[in-house]
Amino acid sequence: MAIVISNVLGNDALATLRDAADALDYEDGRKTAGRYARDVKANLQARKSPELEAIFEKVRKTLDGHELVRSVARPRHYARMLLSRYRGGMTYGTHVDDPVMNGLRTDLSFTLSLTDPDSYSGGELVLEDALEDRAIKLQAGDMILYSTSALHRVEPVTHGERVAIVGWITSWVRDPARRETLHDLDVAARLLHDATGKTPAFDRVFKAKANLSRMWYDD
Numbered sequence: 001m002a003i004v005i006s007n008v009l010g011n012d013a014l015a016t017l018r019d020a021a022d023a024l025d026y027e028d029g030r031k032t033a034g035r036y037a038r039d040v041k042a043n044l045q046a047r048k049s050p051e052l053e054a055i056f057e058k059v060r061k062t063l064d065g066h067e068l069v070r071s072v073a074r075p076r077h078y079a080r081m082l083l084s085r086y087r088g089g090m091t092y093g094t095h096v097d098d099p100v101m102n103g104l105r106t107d108l109s110f111t112l113s114l115t116d117p118d119s120y121s122g123g124e125l126v127l128e129d130a131l132e133d134r135a136i137k138l139q140a141g142d143m144i145l146y147s148t149s150a151l152h153r154v155e156p157v158t159h160g161e162r163v164a165i166v167g168w169i170t171s172w173v174r175d176p177a178r179r180e181t182l183h184d185l186d187v188a189a190r191l192l193h194d195a196t197g198k199t200p201a202f203d204r205v206f207k208a209k210a211n212l213s214r215m216w217y218d219d
């Protein structure tokens, strides 16, 4: 399941992160690419620094505090984050992300856009599957969460600049179907509670969700 979540960053947070991103040093993105992805990766990413860590810490806090992100992804660890820039024809051709990063399994990938889509041309994130390619161009502050199992690419940026924070999440629930079931039950429980309050029906749905979580969460 892929989902776009709007306004993960509000205007103030966005402006602060954008300024912080502009002040950083950048290096060749191939440094963190896997063996085969290296051949198709042509972008820049922020060099490690305490300032970059502070940005990532802010993002982690924001994601951990976001109810929909928590419900869809059930983050256990953030295996890696990168701050990437594309300009002047930069691109990231079709690839699959590494299944393990820093010793942690990667279940979900995300892109959190720091730039307005009108300010650059190209740069769509394209999710490829057997039936169709889906091209996504996010609003600044929006985020897409998608399965790390998917082939994907970033189209060349032909004008302007695309800046994004990309990251990989280890979920408490590794199986996407189980994750989706728990998310559906979160939504169902909330709708039921909003409609009729804490009824016996709500208690049963909430109990089922809690017990499935106990069964399915990794040890």
Ligand SMILES: O=C(O)CCC(=O)C(=O)O
Pocket: 084, 092, 097, 111, 125, 152, 153, 154, 164, 166
């Ligand atoms: O920038 C994006 O939207 C995705 C980048 C990507 O695929 C990667 O860094 O592995």
Ligand SMILES: [Fe+2]
Pocket: 095, 096, 097, 152
């Ligand atoms: Fe990727």
